[in-house]
Amino acid sequence: MDTSKLASTPLHRGAEADLSLATIGPWKVVIKRRVKKEYRNPSLDKQIRHDRTISEASIIHEAKTSGTRVPSIVGIDVENDAIAMTHLDGTVARECLDEMGINEARKLLRSIGEQIGLLHTAGIVHGDLTTSNVIVSPSGAPFIVDFGMSRRSIEPEDRGVDLHLLQRSMVASHNKDASSMMNAMIRGYEQAAGKKVANSTWGKAREIARRGRYFAIR
């Protein structure tokens, strides 16, 4: 499809892509267009944008098929490195977490853990899992978005990176008790992925955190 002639209104500027709102047929859609990065060598830049656009669209579709709450793909515009997907109503978890009471926040984290568990069970890792990439619907159901860094993998290492990143964003961006939040998350994860996978993924996540340089071994 060609998204360049669609009437659209800017929605959000992310790190690597611009999001805008448009209408295609009956759908209210989000157009995610990967923009040229001036700092990057042009051939490297083109390659990265092209590869990620195709990979992201196909992975979102696969995640949807597996039952994970994600947007639906409406079309791909390879020429312009853009993806059209259904728009989600709701609030970014990063925004609403700090306004929640501790119990409500724990419930949300458990539900987020469940979604990650479903995703991992489908053989997909997100690769950039932070509270900015979770949209909470008005009914409180979390949707996972931004699959720009995602890959197909069943390696405990890659799954561990997802939980590690989520934990780090909990510690760095929110003033809630991160360990209680992560405990709730891992319970939801275990429910969807099973105890065995949950143990290996969480073990890896802790190992990855320790692997950072100069981390004292205790």
Place this chain on the structure above:
Amino acid sequence: MCLGIESTAHTFGASLVDSQDRIVTNVNSTYRPPVGVGIHPRKASEHLASVADEIVRTALSTKDDSSVDPDVIAYAAGPGLGPCLRIGATVGRALSSFLKKPLVPVHHGVAHLDIAMSIAKARDPLAVLVSGGHTSILVHVGKRWRVYGETQDITLGNLLDMFARDAKLPSPGGLSVSKEAAKGENMIKLPYTVKGNDVAYSGLLTAATSALRRRGNLADICFSLQETAFAMLAEAVERSLVQTRRSEVLVAGGVAASSRLKEMIGSVAEDHGASFHPVPVEYSGDCGAQIACSGRLAYESGVTVSTSDSLVIPRWRMDEVDVPWIPRN
């Protein structure tokens, strides 16, 4: 006046910083290993020990040939190479007990950021620390620097040094690689690994050194290595910046001397409406001034250590140090 003593790896440095945060003296000597060889910790420490006396004397002497008595002695307690750290710590302890002045342990990485913030005038930035010992993206939350992104294996300085060593280019590797890169123009495809806000460089090192062994064009390999490695970090910085929404971006550490890296990260900052604060080249590499600058701030926050507890900490993470003096005024 705060005297700072640096001796974490290849450099012995001594510097005086006054109560107005002005660098009064800054004297350094760096051990350079032979081409094709890395830093041997014992050989480096022998160099540091041999120059320590003269460096400290020079740093303490004023223009009219008299000697300054510092009010505080700060030493780099870690992280770094054990044999090297112990040289600086020994000098620090000796001066502190002889002059009867308080002793302050300083974290070398925190010090890189402190001097960069002092000179490049940053208040509460997203900090990018790039050196042989660190490749981290940090923000200050509460009392500490929090790691937002970092390398999952080797540092950027490591990558460039180890590649340069293999390519028989002289130390420091970053400078040699960038000189060669200026002559290259063909982009070779190399592994580009960004995991969330983290980067991983070991695959890139392997691919670049095997391209070298296949007798690829050195300038093109250096060019591609530098473009790929820096773009990875710039992307991780961009992600972190969008998430943390800081309005300042600071770049510090030895690799911050690279103009191409500064160009890339500067472009990221500009793109997201943040001001850009690169450390000046003369204070990017390891030096006494960073320790004096950080030591003064730590002392004013009440940090001191008794001689008997003044240990060195070869492995010491940035996020384990209380840094209550940030945001800076």
